Amino acid sequence: xxxxxxxxxxxxxxxxxxxxxxxxxxxxxxxxxxSTQPGTTLYVPELFFxxxxxxxxxxxxxASYPPDQAKASLARLxxxxxxxxxxxxxxxxxxxxxxxxxxxxxxxxxxxxSERLQLPLVTADQKLIQALSGTTYQIQVLMG
Numbered sequence: 001x002x003x004x005x006x007x008x009x010x011x012x013x014x015x016x017x018x019x020x021x022x023x024x025x026x027x028x029x030x031x032x033x034x035s036t037q038p039g040t041t042l043y044v045p046e047l048f049f050x051x052x053x054x055x056x057x058x059x060x061x062x063a064s065y066p067p068d069q070a071k072a073s074l075a076r077l078x079x080x081x082x083x084x085x086x087x088x089x090x091x092x093x094x095x096x097x098x099x100x101x102x103x104x105x106x107x108x109x110x111x112x113x114s115e116r117l118q119l120p121l122v123t124a125d126q127k128l129i130q131a132l133s134g135t136t137y138q139i140q141v142l143m144g
Contacts, residue, residue, distance in 0.1 A: 005033050008043045008114040009082075010107070011051035012124040013142050018073040019059060023124050023142050030122065030142070034081050042080075043117060045109040046087045052077055085113055103131045111137055 009030070016027035033040040053074055059065035090112045091105070097115075098108035107128050114121035120140040123129065132139050 005030065005037065006039075006041045006043075007119050007140065008110055008117065008121045009048075010044075010110045010121065010123045010125060010128075011048055011055060012128075013122055014048070014052055014077060015055045016124065016142075017076070018056070018069075019065070026142050027124075031080060041083055043083045043085060043113060043119065045085050045090060045113050047106060047109060048082070048084070049074070049078065051106060090116065101131050101135070103128060114138055 013023070013027050013030065016024040017031060031042070034042060056065065056070040056073055060067050060070050087109060090109055093115075094105055094108035094112040096108075097103070097111050098105045101108070103111070107125065110121050110123070111132070114137065118138075120138040122140045122142055124142040129139060129141055
C-alpha cells in the first residue's frame with residue numbers, strides 16, 4: 001500500500017485486530033498507520049461498528065471469547081481515528097449494488113463508499129472478493 005494510505009476498510013479486516021487469525025499482522029500494520037503515518041485515512045460506514053460488535057458477540061457465544069475482552073475490543077475500535085460516513089448517504093446505491101451482484105446490503109455499503117470516495121476497499125471477505133471478481137470495483141485483498 002502506498003503512503004499515506006487512504007482506503008475503505010470492512011469488519012473482516014478490523015476483527016483481525018482482536019481475533020488472532022491469518023491476516024492479523026497485516027490488519028495491525030494497516031490500522032497502526034493511523035498513528036504512525038500522517039495523512040492516513042481509513043473510512044467506514046456507520047454500520048461498521050455494529051458489524052464488529054456482532055462478530056465479537058459471536059466469538060463470545062461460540063468460541064469462549066471473554067465478554068470483558070469483547071467490550072474492550074469494541075472500545076479500542078471506537079477510539080481509532082476512523083472516518084465514519086452516515087449510512088443514509090450510501091444505502092440507496094448500496095441496495096442497487098447488492099441486487100446487481102448478489103451480495104449483502106451490508107457488504108454493498110462498503111463497496112458504495114469505496115466507489116463514492118474513489119478509494120480501494122480493503123477486505124478479507126473471500127465471498128465478497130469472489131462475488132466482485134471481474135467487476136470494476138477497487139477491491140484490495142488483505143493479504144494473510
